[in-house]
Amino acid sequence: MSRIEAHFAGRIGGFDLDAAFTAPGSGVTALFGPSGCGKTTVLRCIAGLERLRYGHFSLSSEEVWQDGGSFLPPHRRAVGYVFQEANLFPHLSVTGNLRFGLRRAKAGAIAFGEVVDLLGLSRLLERAPGRLSGGERQRVAIGRALLSQPRLLLMDEPLSALDRMSKDEILPYLERLHDALSIPVFYVSHDLAEVERLADRLVLMEGGRVTAAGPIARLLADPALPFAARRDAAVVIDAAVAAWEPAYGLTRLAVAGAEMLVPGAAGALGARRRLRIAAGDVSLCRVAPQQTSILNVLPARVISLLPGEAHQVGVLLGLGDAGDGARLIARISAKSRDLLELAAGEAVFAQIKGIALVDSAAD
Amino acid sequence: MGDILALTVKLATVSTCMLLVLGTPLAWWLAQSRHWVKEVASAVVALPLVLPPTVLGFYLLVAMSPEGPVSRALAPLGIAPLAFTFPGLVAGSVVYSLPFVVNPIRNAFEAAGRRPMEAAATLRAAPLDAFFAVALPLAGPGLLTGAILGFAHTIGEFGVVLMIGGSIPGETKVLSIAILDYVETLQWGTAHRLSALMLGFSFCVILTMTVLEKRLLRGLR
16 A cells, blocks of 8 residues: 655744654545644645645655655646635536536546535535535535545545534535545544544644654554543544344444444444444443443453543553453543552453444445 | 717727736736735836826827837837827727726735635646636626726726827727817817717716626625
C-alpha cells in the first residue's frame, strides 16, 4: 500500500506552521485539533490553494504534487475538496455543479449515476443551489468533489456549518462513502464524536504542529494523550460479526481478545463494525461476578492507571487473559481503586454496561 | 435628425463593446491584485469621475492632435491623427466612461470573492477556464450594469466630444452636440424634441437597469 507523505512549513497570517505526517493510501484520516491549530491550512496546502515557504506532498512515490521548488497548481492535482460551506456555484443547477468537475477530469471510475444514488441526489438534480437545505447542499458538494475523479478526498469540517438534524442526516452518507470508495480521505474536524464515527486514523494537531498520529483506537486509549484522561473518555474498537443469537435477539461480535454481545442485528456474518465504549460504562471486579445481569463481563489486565479529576481515576485495560487484546478504559472512583488494590499487570474483569455501534449498518 | 441619432447610437455601441473588452480584464485585475500599483491604477481609472470633461477633452485633444504623442505613435502604422474623427471619438468615450464600466464589474468580482474560484480550481478548471465558467457568469449583474451605464454615459457625454470631436455632421456630430447647435441657431422645436428623447431614454435606462439587476441577483441566490 502506498503511503501519503505531507510536510508543510512556513508563516501564514502571523502564525508559524510546521506540520508533517504520513497516512496510508486508503481509509479516513482525521486532522483533529482545536480551532486555529492549522488543520485547515494543511488541507489547503495539500490542495495547492495555499503555498508556504516549504512544502512537500506525495500521494505515492510516483505521484509527487509538490516538493521544494516544484509545485503543481490546484487544477492539476487530483483532489476533491469539500469546503466548510458547500461553496456550490450559484449560477449552475445541481446537475451543472455535479458535472463541473466530471467534464474536466480525466475519465475515471466514479460514475454520475453511482454518486447520485450514493448521496441520494436524484430528487435534487434540477434545483438551484439556493433552493437546497444546508444538508442537501453539502451532499451535492461531496458529490461534485467525488465526480472530479479524485485520488484523494479532502473534507474541511463539512458538517460544522450544519445543525444537529442536518448532521444526523448526512453522517450515514459519509459512512457509506467510507465503505463504498477506496479513495483515501483527509477529514478536518474539531468534533471528537464525528471523528469517532468516521476516522480510521488520527493526525493530532496543536499550534501548527502535529503532536501525534496513528490509528484512532490506539490514540484514544493512549495514556500520553489528553483523550484517555478526559471525563468523557471512550475507546473505539473494530469488531466483526461472529454469530447471531435469534432466541434473544443478540449479535455476538468478535474483537481482539474477547467477544461481546450487542442487542439487535448488526449485519451479516463477518461484517466489520465499529464499537464505542465510554469509560463511564465500564466497571471492574476482581473476581468473575456470578449471576449478573450484565452480559459483557470480560477478562482483562490493567495496563496503567490514569490520573483523573475529583477522586476519579481512569484504568487502561487490555482485553484477554494476557491483556494483549483491544484496549478499554474504565472510569472508577479513587476509593474503588484502593479497595480493589488495582495496579499495572493485575488481572480483572471488566463489566461493560453500554456498547454503541457508532457506524450505521452497511447495506 | 436621423443621422444624428444613428451616429450617436453607433458611437455608444462601439464604445460599450470596447469598454467591456478592456474594462473586464482591468476590473478583474483590480479585484484580485494585492499589489500597490493597483491603487494607482484604480485612481487613474476613477479620474474621469472628478475631472471636468473639458480638462479630459483638452488632454485627449493634445494627445490626438497631429503633433500629439498618440498620433506620432500611430503614424508608423499608417493611422491618421484621431482628433475630429469617429475613431477618436470612440477612444475619448472609452477613457471618459471607463470608471462607469469598471467599477460595477470590479464590485461584482469582489462580491463573488475567491471561494468560487478556489472551488473551480479544485474541480480541475484551469485559471482561464474558471474565469469564463465561474467568475464571469457570477459577475453577470455587474457586467450588465457596467454595459448599460457605459452605453448611457457615452450617449450623454458632451464636454469631451466637444473638445476632441467638434461638430462634423455624420462623423462627430452626436446628439448632445446637436442640441447645443439647435439652441444656438434658435431651432427650439428640434432642441425640444431631442431633449425630450434624451430624457425619456435616460429614465428608461435607469429603470431597466434596476429591474434587470434585481432579477439577475435573485437568480444567483
